[in-house]
Amino acid sequence: MKDLASASTDKIKSFLKGTAEDIQFAAQLLTKGKVVALPTETVYGLAADALNPDAVREIFTIKGRPLMDPLIVHVLDLEHASRIAEINETAKQLAKSFWPGPLTLILPKKPCVPDLVTANQPSVAVRSPKHPLFRAVLKASNLCLAAPSANPFSYVSPTRAEHVRHTLGDKLPYIMDGGPCEHGLESTILSLLDPKAPIVLRPGPITAEAIEAVIQRPALSSSAEIDMHNPVSMAAPGLLKQHYSPKTPLYLCHRDDLDGKDPLAAYVFWQRPQPLDFNSKFIYWLTEDGSVETAARSFYHLLQTIDNEGHNAIFLENPPHGDGLYLALKNRLQKAAYKFR
Ligand code: TXA
Numbered sequence: 001m002k003d004l005a006s007a008s009t010d011k012i013k014s015f016l017k018g019t020a021e022d023i024q025f026a027a028q029l030l031t032k033g034k035v036v037a038l039p040t041e042t043v044y045g046l047a048a049d050a051l052n053p054d055a056v057r058e059i060f061t062i063k064g065r066p067l068m069d070p071l072i073v074h075v076l077d078l079e080h081a082s083r084i085a086e087i088n089e090t091a092k093q094l095a096k097s098f099w100p101g102p103l104t105l106i107l108p109k110k111p112c113v114p115d116l117v118t119a120n121q122p123s124v125a126v127r128s129p130k131h132p133l134f135r136a137v138l139k140a141s142n143l144c145l146a147a148p149s150a151n152p153f154s155y156v157s158p159t160r161a162e163h164v165r166h167t168l169g170d171k172l173p174y175i176m177d178g179g180p181c182e183h184g185l186e187s188t189i190l191s192l193l194d195p196k197a198p199i200v201l202r203p204g205p206i207t208a209e210a211i212e213a214v215i216q217r218p219a220l221s222s223s224a225e226i227d228m229h230n231p232v233s234m235a236a237p238g239l240l241k242q243h244y245s246p247k248t249p250l251y252l253c254h255r256d257d258l259d260g261k262d263p264l265a266a267y268v269f270w271q272r273p274q275p276l277d278f279n280s281k282f283i284y285w286l287t288e289d290g291s292v293e294t295a296a297r298s299f300y301h302l303l304q305t306i307d308n309e310g311h312n313a314i315f316l317e318n319p320p321h322g323d324g325l326y327l328a329l330k331n332r333l334q335k336a337a338y339k340f341r
């Protein structure tokens with residue numbers, strides 16, 4: 001068994017790999033109030049015992065996240081969800097269809113949930129992740145795990161263990177490597193505080209259409225956007241205009257504006273240009289096959305990679321029009337580019 005006592009001082013030497021021993025070790029760390037980065041099917045998460053305020057505080061410290069931004073609590077199943085949230089019929093229906101998977105439900109919270117998790121709100125965000133390693137740790141620990149994306153606050157989200165090590169490795173001794181994330185974009189967040197009028201707070205891999213097909217009523221999209229400097233608007237958090245941004249200035253462009261004229265810039269096409277006759281050697285594309293699923297999966301990885309190459313700008317072609325996953329990807333792109341307008 002690995003040495004738990006050295007957990008807080010260790011720098012990362014190697015990733016936890018998801019062997020039976022590593023899973024037990026991660027569960028033990030979490031039970032003792034430590035923070036462990038774990039893979040999910042959306043992005044990597046920074047996990048800690050949701051019912052332990054000291055452990056949760058450590059998540060905020062490691063991420064540099066403002067305390068008014070609440071966390072998602074990850075649970076094994078609906079029964080575990082009912083430990084922390086009031087489950088209504090609509091939630092049951094949706095959980096039956098989409099859990100485990102990338103759908104987060106906002107529900108009234110139970111008193112056991114620390115105010116730190118919910119930023120003093122009466123609601124809690126709950127989801128049951130699908131990644132087998134995250135599930136194995138939930139099972140081994142028997143905990144509910146608060147976990148935001150494992151990136152420094154407002155930076156690009158991590159879709160590989162290496163991204164977490166690169167950006168947070170000096171603050172976080174334990175990262176479990178579960179390979180590249182399947183979806184590559186964060187979960188859909190749906191408010192069920194009024195189950196008759198569900199609201200999509202964050203578009204994601206589970207589309208509004210798929211939700212509507214299950215609950216047989218409209219799921220409205222929230223158009224509210226949050227101003228970090230206006231505490232009143234933080235009553236509906238999670239909708240910051242600026243988020244997921246690289247350090248390198250990022251500009252969304254029409255394809256015709258990708259001209260290759262700046263020798264130090266990176267140019268990102270939607271799909272591989274045919275033929276590949278382009279001025280710049282710094283040319284990338286989001287999807288080889290043109291599918292939006294592939295583009296979503298590679299988006300954060302590409303941004304992290306390009307951001308580490310030292311370009312003076314990133315010019316990225318706007319994705320084609322579309323709904324469903326296109327809306328989720330556009331949402332992330334616009335937030336990532338917002339501060340460079
Ligand atoms: O796919 C995901 O959801 C990933 C993985 C790790 O599960 N997690 C994730 O967490 O994206 P995070 O913290 O980066 O984003 C969660 C969002 C935040 O913007 C937060 O404001 C919102 O969920 N949120 C959390 N609790 C809420 C609540 N009670 N009401 C409204 N929004 C809430």
Ligand code: MG
Pocket residue numbers: 148149157
């Ligand atoms: Mg995040």
